[in-house]
Amino acid sequence: MSRAIIDLHDIAYAFPGRAATLDGLDFHLHEGGKVGLFGPNGAGKTTMLHILMGLLRPDRGTVSLFGKTMADGKGFDEARLKIGFLFQHSDDQLFCPTVLDDVAFGPLNQGLPPDQARDRAAEALAAVGLSGFEDRVPYRLSGGEKKLVALATILSMRPEVLVLDEPTTGLSPEAKDRLVEILTNLDMARLVVSHEPDFLSATTDTLLAMRDGRIYPGKLKAHSHVHVHEEGDVPHEHEH
């Protein structure tokens, strides 16, 4: 059996003064695994991701990354360098004056010399189709471009696993398609969290659902639905 990359055991977490967000949660991701986690807003998906990245400390339970139990901050510092975590809001992730500086930030922290960090950045930007964006200002990019730059900032670290938190939030349909295309072409272990089943089924092969602070095997079921078209009179084709 392949090595476990992420292993959460019996995790419990409650925000101060509120009922438990997570309670007895177990989660595993193995090498090469592509797992989608589905759940309604407020189900605790982001909380779980922040616990697995060591940004929040669980009230109970253990976090193991790459086979090591995370006991303190130091273990997380090391493990984070191998996990590419994409935040829900790109403005939280992109903080440098130029795209190049932002994409090279991770590699520089990994200890690469500037030349190599620059090469890594160019490679990552090419992977998301944004070559030539090096000198642009992250803040002035469109939402879709910001998301792709944010993705490049973690790809440049050459992580062993991608952890994506609601990557489709606020994206236009075109930007979403672009993201699906990029993720399909990347052969990398991943945990994708989303409330969009369509996106999850396109980018992952195992579906889990989050409910009442725990994780259950997900079931994707095709069902017919009614939808509305902006310009229903115009003849059009469906791509189902």
Next chain:
Amino acid sequence: MTAIAAPFAEGRSLLHRLDPRFRLLAAAALTLPAAVLHDLRAALAALAAGALLVLLARLSPVRVAGRVLAVNAFILFLWLFIPFSLDGAPLLVLGPFTATREGVDLALLLTVKSNAILLTLMALLGTIPVQDLGPAMQRLGVPGKLCHILLFTYRYIFVIHQEYLTMRQAMQARGFRPRTDRHTYRSYAWLLGMLLVRSWDRAERVHGAMRCRGFQGRFYTLTSFAAAPGDYAFLAGSLIVTAAIICLEIMRIS
């Protein structure tokens, strides 16, 4: 909705090619004495040095004039008060107010000093791209926290401004009209409080995101600084000018 524009940082002049660390040092050497001068001739010398640096940096004259005017609009207010608030030889009597020679001298000195510092900083500090400024300060031993504050203020001030505008619009959409009453003051206080809370939350999220990319308190940079003989020569020149300005000042006192 735009980030802070830095038109002066883009250029190919002699000054732009200098090592940012040396530009920072020269800026400190020239502006700190200028800030504490009392002698008009010394202040004029500092002003001349600033003007020369602006010429060397080949900055757009229109933009320079714009900024100089903006700063001098504030200095104009000094001219309304200072000449009338110092005791000394009367120069001009306007009803109950008397402008004195000493007052006018002081206002003139402040004006010259302010403009000298402004020009010097535009030429030396304004020409450093912000992505080089933090690392350059860090290399010179400026405390890390100070560098971080500078970088993040630059990056997030517009994000926070945008949140402020959004909240203002939401208030207006519910019929809020600012007036001079308790309701207005209380609403503004809440708006500012909320802005502070949101900024704090954002800072936490940004810091988390940085830690996830391996940040442990120190910035590394793509720019490698390499001092050339020209950098040393420039710094030496700046120090000589600084020394000359300090001499003028000391000669006046003795």
